[in-house]
Amino acid sequence: MRFENIDEIDRQILQYLSANGRLSHAELGRLVGLTRAAVRERVSRLLENGIISHFTIVVNPLKAGKSLSLYFNIDVTWERMDAIAAELLACEEITNVYQMSGRPHLHVHALFDDQDHVERYLQRLRKIEGIVSVESEFLMARYKERGALLI
Known part of the structure; x- marks a missing residue:
């Protein structure tokens, strides 16, 4: 690039x-x-100049004990968008939260220990006011992944 x-x-x-x-x-x-x-x-x-924002490390989630990587599309009400995003950001499982174009929804990535951990987290999501629906998908394979923009 x-x-x-x-x-x-x-x-x-x-x-x-x-x-x-x-x-x-x-x-x-x-x-x-x-x-x-x-x-x-x-x-x-x-x-x-902000071209480099910070230096960091990349942790391999599988080696660190997080065996499941999930993506969520979370439909929310417009008036609760920011509050829900803030609540998701406070969860240790969540790695990324994005507001997407179109309907009011958030695209979220999260890491979990196992299937029971996923189920417990989904139950927590059901209790958050303003969430209309949740779709989740397990990550099957990583072909290319960038933690930041590579030049």
């Missing part, structure tokens, strides 16, 4: 950091042909 507001060196730095966020400035410098100080300046500028 190409962006107008970054040059080729910045794009390379972002690509290397996306693959391994633990690379030192010296290692990045060797990879892109710059000094450690020059790379540090570029990474600092990318952070200041």
Whole structure:
């Protein structure tokens, strides 16, 4: 993917950091042909400009004990949209919440320990005022997944 507001060196730095966020400035410098100080300046500028929002890790949910990944389409009333989204965000099972276009609904991703955990969570959803209906789907296979935009 190409962006107008970054040059080729910045794009390379972002690509290397996306693959391994633990690379030192010296290692990045060797990879892109710059000094450690020059790379540090570029990474600092990318952070200041908000192009890099933060550094993080990616946890493999299966290895961490979360064997079920589900997606929910949750139909809600317009007036309760924000309150329901806030309530979902407070749940430890929820990883992502999106308001979608069209009818008032939220697209939600969640991770669960097992089928019993899913059932207990669905019972909690039934008690939230303003939820009209819930559709859920189990994730069967991951072919491509990005935690953030890769350059």
